[in-house]
Amino acid sequence: QKEVEQDPGPLSVPEGAIVSLNCTYSNSAFQYFMWYRQYSRKGPELLMYTYSSGNKEDGRFTAQVDKSSKYISLFIRDSQPSDSATYLCAMMGTNFGNEKLTFGTGTRLTIIP
Amino acid sequence: SAVISQKPSRDICQRGTSLTIQCQVDSQVTMMFWYRQQPGQSLTLIATANQGSEATYESGFVIDKFPISRPNLTFSTLTVSNMSPEDSSIYLCSVSTNMGRKQYFGPGTRLTVT
Numbered sequence: 001q002k003e004v005e006q007d008p009g010p011l012s013v014p015e016g017a018i019v020s021l022n023c024t025y026s027n028s029a030f031q032y033f034m035w036y037r038q039y040s041r042k043g044p045e046l047l048m049y050t051y052s053s054g055n056k057e058d059g060r061f062t063a064q065v066d067k068s069s070k071y072i073s074l075f076i077r078d079s080q081p082s083d084s085a086t087y088l089c090a091m092m093g094t095n096f097g098n099e100k101l102t103f104g105t106g107t108r109l110t111i112i113p
Numbered sequence: 114s115a116v117i118s119q120k121p122s123r124d125i126c127q128r129g130t131s132l133t134i135q136c137q138v139d140s141q142v143t144m145m146f147w148y149r150q151q152p153g154q155s156l157t158l159i160a161t162a163n164q165g166s167e168a169t170y171e172s173g174f175v176i177d178k179f180p181i182s183r184p185n186l187t188f189s190t191l192t193v194s195n196m197s198p199e200d201s202s203i204y205l206c207s208v209s210t211n212m213g214r215k216q217y218f219g220p221g222t223r224l225t226v227t
Contacts (some may be wrong), residue, residue: 008153032214043205043218044156046114088156092214100171101216103155 003027006089006104014112019076021087023104026070029093030102033065035074036088038106044088048074079111115140115208117219125225126196133192134222136206141186144213147179150203150221159204161213162189196226 006023013019021035032051036044048063050056056063062075072091076083089104116139126132136145145162160168160181168181183189193200203223207216 002155004155034215036218041221041223043117043220046215046217049215090156099213100158100161101156101213105153105155 001026003102004089004091004104007107008105010108010110012110012112013079015079015081017079017111019074019079019083019109019111021074021076021089021107021109023072023089023091024070025072025091025102027091027093027102028067028070030091031094032092033063033072034090034092034101035061035063036090036103038086038088040085047087081111081113084110114217115142115210117206117208117217119206119219119222121222122220123223123225125227127227128197130196131192131194132196132224133190134204134206134224136189136191136219138187138208142208142210143186144209145183145189146207146209146213146216147181147189147191148205148207148218150205156205159191162191193224196224198226200224201226 004025035048037047038044053065053067060077064073086106086108088106090101118137120135147159148156150156158171159174160170162181162183164183180192203221205221207218209216
């Protein structure tokens with residue numbers, strides 16, 4: 001079993017819809033949770049960064065972390081064609097052996113105008 | 114966040130040769146990392162580039178195959194040595210000033226080995 005599982009998609013939704021992207025993980029040592037957006041032929045761009053459980057909102061983006069379920073989500077409201085990209089979750093622990101970023105495989109998202 | 118550049122952006126190389134990839138940051142950073150991204154797979158950490166000392170390699174990656182230099186706080190190189198088609202991938206550098214938690218990535222180098 002992979003430490004981080006992410007549905008690869010592809011996921012296609014109409015413009016204006018709410019998008020939900022999710023990752024599950026198995027390592028209870030993970031404390032820091034991130035979402036990256038990667039456009040085609042570009043490097044990953046840090047979108048959201050959260051520590052421990054809870055919600056964080058930034059504009060149209062909301063990140064949720066449920067450590068009890070080992071489940072994280074990224075919600076995109078009022079989705080735009082410019083949101084079309086691959087979204088990668090990443091996480092990291094704080095104790096020895098868990099201080100590196102572990103990534104999901106990414107979900108490819110297309111917003112249809 | 115820092116501005117990160119990589120050279121070359123892409124290259125096509127012959128089997129058995131070596132390629133050195135450069136990563137330049139516009140400000141001093143404490144930590145620099147090198148990743149590999151293969152189609153349909155997660156980003157995989159190759160090594161942490163340490164300034165003034167040897168890089169720290171992850172399991173499955175060795176210095177002879179992926180020598181890394183980091184002469185100062187704004188620059189690092191990754192060499193892919195004695196290449197085979199299995200080394201065809203995107204190589205990314207990232208930087209962090211926050212114990213590696215917030216990492217910012219360069220644009221990547223797309224390598225094809227024939």
